Amino acid sequence: MTEPQIVFIGAGNMARALISGMRQQGIAGPNIQVHAPSNLHRGALAEEFGVRSCPAQAEKLPENSVVIYAAKPKQMPAVLKEWRDSLRSASALFVSVAAGISSAQITTLLGEETPVVRAMPNTPAQIGAGATSLFATATVSANQCDTVQQIFAGVGKVFWLHDEALMDTATALAGSGPAYVLLFLEALEDAAVLQGLDRVTARALALQTVLGTAQMAAANSASPSELRHQVTSPGGTTAAGLAVWEEQLRPLAQRALAAAAERGRILSQLLKTTA
Numbered sequence: 001m002t003e004p005q006i007v008f009i010g011a012g013n014m015a016r017a018l019i020s021g022m023r024q025q026g027i028a029g030p031n032i033q034v035h036a037p038s039n040l041h042r043g044a045l046a047e048e049f050g051v052r053s054c055p056a057q058a059e060k061l062p063e064n065s066v067v068i069y070a071a072k073p074k075q076m077p078a079v080l081k082e083w084r085d086s087l088r089s090a091s092a093l094f095v096s097v098a099a100g101i102s103s104a105q106i107t108t109l110l111g112e113e114t115p116v117v118r119a120m121p122n123t124p125a126q127i128g129a130g131a132t133s134l135f136a137t138a139t140v141s142a143n144q145c146d147t148v149q150q151i152f153a154g155v156g157k158v159f160w161l162h163d164e165a166l167m168d169t170a171t172a173l174a175g176s177g178p179a180y181v182l183l184f185l186e187a188l189e190d191a192a193v194l195q196g197l198d199r200v201t202a203r204a205l206a207l208q209t210v211l212g213t214a215q216m217a218a219a220n221s222a223s224p225s226e227l228r229h230q231v232t233s234p235g236g237t238t239a240a241g242l243a244v245w246e247e248q249l250r251p252l253a254q255r256a257l258a259a260a261a262e263r264g265r266i267l268s269q270l271l272k273t274t275a
């Protein structure tokens, strides 16, 4: 398969994470172009990763392009108005990482015939450890699905969803998830510092515990619950700590994912009012 030209619209945090992962995966810098209004971020990407830096305006796309929309959800109508003709004349595959915005909204902006994939990656993609959920519309060919699979599998694990409504859940869980884990790390570190441990040691212990546990869980066929029981001696320290977590953690996880998924739906509704 000829290498596709990968065109990013947007040069922010998510574009950077994906580009970093793609470059490590061996995609050549000149095969990636980045469009954004300010040269600050795209210039930095060009310097660091050898990608092509372009102004925000649309340009003629080569055949076989994959265009990844990585600007903010609310900017989509204005941005796509400009890109619509180039996308259509190159029959480009359009991939949106925008939270909340549905494929129906995208095809309303680009035309029914445009092949659209929704992708919800996360920032660990920058080190090839991402988790990306994908949803393809009916107009996406099997070859195009393979191309998208190849791109995102290069920056982590890929999960195809067949019910688009669940993209909001995937966003709440994995798109936003790194921030929850990082908050958890901060909270563990702060609690240990409160008990007198120095900050450097507290951070390193918290980090290695989360990292080691995630790696152990990934390498093990036992469920998280079974592995947890292996740590928990009856009447021991873990049981004492877990009793406190159990009071709040599950309802909190439900509320946090519900709030994040609901925000995705609201981002979608806000777009309808401005489209």
Ligand SMILES: NC(=O)C1=CN([C@@H]2O[C@H](COP(=O)(O)OP(=O)(O)OC[C@H]3O[C@@H](n4cnc5c(N)ncnc54)[C@H](O)[C@@H]3O)[C@@H](O)[C@H]2O)C=CC1
Pocket (backbone or CB within 6 Å): 009, 010, 011, 012, 013, 014, 015, 035, 036, 037, 038, 041, 056, 069, 070, 071, 072, 073, 075, 079, 097, 098, 099, 120, 121, 122, 123, 175, 176
């Ligand atoms: N940050 C994250 O962890 C994740 C973000 N996303 C999605 O990725 C998208 C981008 O999010 P971030 O990178 O966090 O935001 P960001 O604010 O870091 O980046 C947005 C980028 O869009 C660019 N932009 C603004 N107007 C533009 C235009 N007219 N044409 C082209 N580019 C333009 C900005 O210059 C900036 O580079 C959002 O739709 C978000 O929902 C999805 C998954 C995870």
Ligand SMILES: O=C(O)[C@@H]1CCC=N1
Pocket (backbone or CB within 6 Å): 099, 171, 175, 176
């Ligand atoms: O916070 C956001 O809206 C984006 C989508 C998932 C992660 N960041």
